[in-house]
Amino acid sequence: MSWGGIIHAFRDRLPLPANAKVITLCEGNTPLLPAPRLVAAMGGDFDLRLKYEGLNPTASFKDRGMTMAVTHAVAKGAKLVICASTGNTSASAYAARAGISSAVIIPAGKIALGKLTQALIHGAKLLPISGNFDDALNLIRQMSNLKEVEVVNSINPVRIEGQKTASFEILETLGQTPDFHFLPVGNAGNITAYWKGFCEAIPQGRRPRMFGWQAAGAAPLVDGHPVKDPQTIATAIRIGNPASGSGALTAAKDSNGRIDKVTDQEILSAYQLLAQTEGIFVEPACAAPVAGLRKAIAAGWIPKGSLVSMTLTGHGLKDPDTVLSLFPNAPSPIAPTLDAARKALGL
Ligand SMILES: *Cc1c(COP(=O)(O)O)cnc(C)c1O
Numbered sequence: 001m002s003w004g005g006i007i008h009a010f011r012d013r014l015p016l017p018a019n020a021k022v023i024t025l026c027e028g029n030t031p032l033l034p035a036p037r038l039v040a041a042m043g044g045d046f047d048l049r050l051k052y053e054g055l056n057p058t059a060s061f062k063d064r065g066m067t068m069a070v071t072h073a074v075a076k077g078a079k080l081v082i083c084a085s086t087g088n089t090s091a092s093a094y095a096a097r098a099g100i101s102s103a104v105i106i107p108a109g110k111i112a113l114g115k116l117t118q119a120l121i122h123g124a125k126l127l128p129i130s131g132n133f134d135d136a137l138n139l140i141r142q143m144s145n146l147k148e149v150e151v152v153n154s155i156n157p158v159r160i161e162g163q164k165t166a167s168f169e170i171l172e173t174l175g176q177t178p179d180f181h182f183l184p185v186g187n188a189g190n191i192t193a194y195w196k197g198f199c200e201a202i203p204q205g206r207r208p209r210m211f212g213w214q215a216a217g218a219a220p221l222v223d224g225h226p227v228k229d230p231q232t233i234a235t236a237i238r239i240g241n242p243a244s245g246s247g248a249l250t251a252a253k254d255s256n257g258r259i260d261k262v263t264d265q266e267i268l269s270a271y272q273l274l275a276q277t278e279g280i281f282v283e284p285a286c287a288a289p290v291a292g293l294r295k296a297i298a299a300g301w302i303p304k305g306s307l308v309s310m311t312l313t314g315h316g317l318k319d320p321d322t323v324l325s326l327f328p329n330a331p332s333p334i335a336p337t338l339d340a341a342r343k344a345l346g347l
Contacts, residue, residue, distance in 0.1 A: 003029045006064050006165040007071065013168070013200065014068065014161050020075040023098045027056045027063035028165060032173045032309070037277040038290070044297045046306040049178070051170055054282055054315030058118060060236075061190060061313050062090035064166060065152075065159030070094035072158050073150035082143060083153045084136035086186065086236045089115060091152050092124035105129055105136040112235055112283065114318035132230065133187075134241045154189030155243050163190055167197025170309050178208045180302065182289035183311040185212035185221065185248055185259060186237030190313065192247025195255065208309065210257035212248055213292035215285075219261040221245055233264045233322060236285035236314060262291035268326065270294060274312075281316030 005024035007014060016022075035048045053061035070091070073081050082103045083091045095102035104119050108128035119126055129136055137153065144151045152159065171177065181198070185191050191212045198207045214222055218230030218238050227240035242248065252259045262270075271287035274280055282290075289310050296302050316323070334340040 005067055006162060007067055010165050010168060014165075015158065016068075016071065017075040020071050022067070023070045023074055023094055024067045025057035025063060025093065025097060027067055028169065030055045030166075030169070032170060033278070033280065035274075035278050035280075038274060041273060041277050042294050042297050044293070044302060045304045046302055046308055048293070048308045048310065049170075049174065050278070050280065051166060051309060051311045052280060053166065053311055053313050054280075054286070058090045058093045059114075059315035059318060060090060061163060061166065061311065063094075065154065065156075065162040065189070065193075066090040066094045068158040068162035069150070069152035069156050070098050070100075073152065074098050074100065076150060077148075078150035079148045081150045081152045082140065083151065084133060084140040085115075086111070086133050086238060089119040089122075089124060092119045092122035095124070096122045101125065103127055105139055107132045107136060110235055110238065112319035113321055114315075118318075133239050134226075134230075137187075137241075137243060153243070154187050160189055160193040160196060160244075160247075163193035164197030164200065166311065167194045168201055171198075171201050174307070174309070176307065177202060177206055178309040179306040180211055180257075180308045181208040181310070182211045182213065182293055182296075182308065184234070184237050184285050184288040184313055185214050186218075186239045186242065186285065188212075188221070188242040188244035188248035190311070191251050192244045194311070195247070195251035198255075207255055208257075210251045210255040211289070211292060211296065212252060212257070212259045213288040214259065214261045215267065215288060216261045216263045221248055221259045222261045232267075234267055234283075234285040234288055235319070236283060237288060260292060260295065262288055262295060266291040266294070268322075271316075271322075272326065275316070280312065282312045283314045283316055283319045284322055286312045286314055 006028035103125040215232035230240035270290035
């Protein structure tokens, strides 16, 4: 049977107004890929499965929450959905699909190129602010009482409901419970959602230990206080005061997991290793848990034979500039001859 999106698949486990018209791009049902070459390259000895959320319709996990949020917005009669975003402006696509307007408040100059192009092509009204994501979120909070406007940020609880469905899919695909689940942590909605999903699917008994990863320059949950001017190349998690921070801390505590941090250098190294060992291209934020896995292996936290699942939150094509910064020297042209090609390839 063909896949009809997460609301269709998990309707009995999602809160929705009766008779709501479902706004969907058939998100979800993303692959869970084994990654033996990555694990071997890191010196580990366990089974790693990568939930590749970059293969959602707008190329990030945000679609799972947005099908729920925009379906709710339309049911309430909203004419405009608005969100603060680090760039993954899935809202603009779902609003277009619903035939309503969208506005996105973004930190000026800090949005990955691919994300900016998505918002533009879907016709979103872009409101760059001279401030960071935390400032954008503050502004959004003040706008949430305006009539006809539906705020679809991760402070919107139905987003979390949609995002929890990734946990259901992981459990269904594996047919068993992973020992660990790794994912990046920015505004902390996703780790909160995964933990909710695991708790609902496994009301009693063993659940995965949740290991969430922040970037070292934007690690308020690890450092124990908000970060005023968060800095990291992983723009999707460049957040100094996460809205769902307490959800992340609860997930880590109740699952006997942890929230930890990795440096930008570790992120960039893991980003390339993942692409070159497994053929999976992600945006830098998604490489935070990959770098975290390397740290966990080195620290001896992952017992031999464990089953580890990991969320790769978004597609690498969203952020081409980061790749180009790593490979600044484009090769120069050669003569179109066999000799020149052999020489250039060292054959
Ligand atoms: C939004 C986003 C994150 C951060 O998720 P939170 O729910 O804010 O913790 C990580 N990666 C990508 C690609 C994102 O778009």
